[in-house]
Amino acid sequence: MAGEPTSASADELDRPEPGCCSVGHDLSVDAAAADVDTLAALGNDTRYEALRLIADADSAVCVCELEPALGVSQGAVSQALSRLFSAGLVNRRKDGRWRYYTATPRARRLLDVLDETRNADA
Amino acid sequence: MAGEPTSASADELDRPEPGCCSVGHDLSVDAAAADVDTLAALGNDTRYEALRLIADADSAVCVCELEPALGVSQGAVSQALSRLFSAGLVNRRKDGRWRYYTATPRARRLLDVLDETRNADA
DNA sequence: TTCTAATATTAGATGCTACTAATATAATAG
DNA sequence: CTATTATATTAGTAGCATCTAATATTAGAA
Secondary structure, X not given: OOOOXXXXXXXXXXXXXXXXXXXXXXXXHHHHHHHHHHHHHHOOHHHHHHHHHHHHXXXXXXXXXXXXXXXXXXHHHHHHHHHHHHOOOEEEEEEOOEEEEEEOHHHHHHHHHHHHOOOOOO | OOOOOOOOOOOOOOOOOOOOOOOXXXXXXXXXXXXXXXXXXXXXXXXXXXXXXXXHOOOOEEHHHHHHHHOOOHHHHXXXXXXXXXXXXXXXXXXXXXXXXXXXXXXXXXXXXHHHOOOOOO
């Protein structure tokens, strides 16, 4: 593990190479952590299904409608929705005893890209 | 856990409701599972960072360049790349002793959406 | 108030994930 | 051939994630 194909002569490389010849990106640590959190939130069957159901519904969806469709306990559904909310993928509105959920624009765009790129990718 | 706010009279509901009054989406089980796998692949610091580095690089990137940038063992980098490959997020090309990785269009589009929707979302 | 329904929270178990370390494979150089 | 380099694979493990079950909260109805 050393050699970097197109790099310098592979000799006298004690200093950590001031920045040359190495990959890097310009995203802030916080932004990256937030993205990872968002993606991990969606990378779970229960939460992904919940978000699809919410995004595909004609109107806002309450927890009681999701529970039978998801096939896990009520507590698990509530936890899943909380996680989606923390990740900025759903909005929620309280109305009487019910909580209504809708998908955020960010969530919709992510789902759209997944749909658009599902097949015929390189 | 029953009641469905806008539903029917909440009586005589023994049959499983032929489809009415419940949420649903039209994605195949396989497609959903593949999406979840893709998202879970990206929902990890090491793999997300690796993909960012690959996508932001001017040319294809070899494993030896990623290892120092990611700060985990060589085996862990290899595992991360394998997972990204299985998820369809990177392509790889063998050249001599090196393996060069590039991001797939799907990966680029997902990263773009994350960038575009990072702030000012509802 | 009490009762019931809808949702949230907590505790605990179980399973999965992602790492390190060691080893294996593949390719080139000598 | 042997030695070295680049990457992959495997085994084992520590920690994390997700579920269920039970309990708590909140809101409306009676």
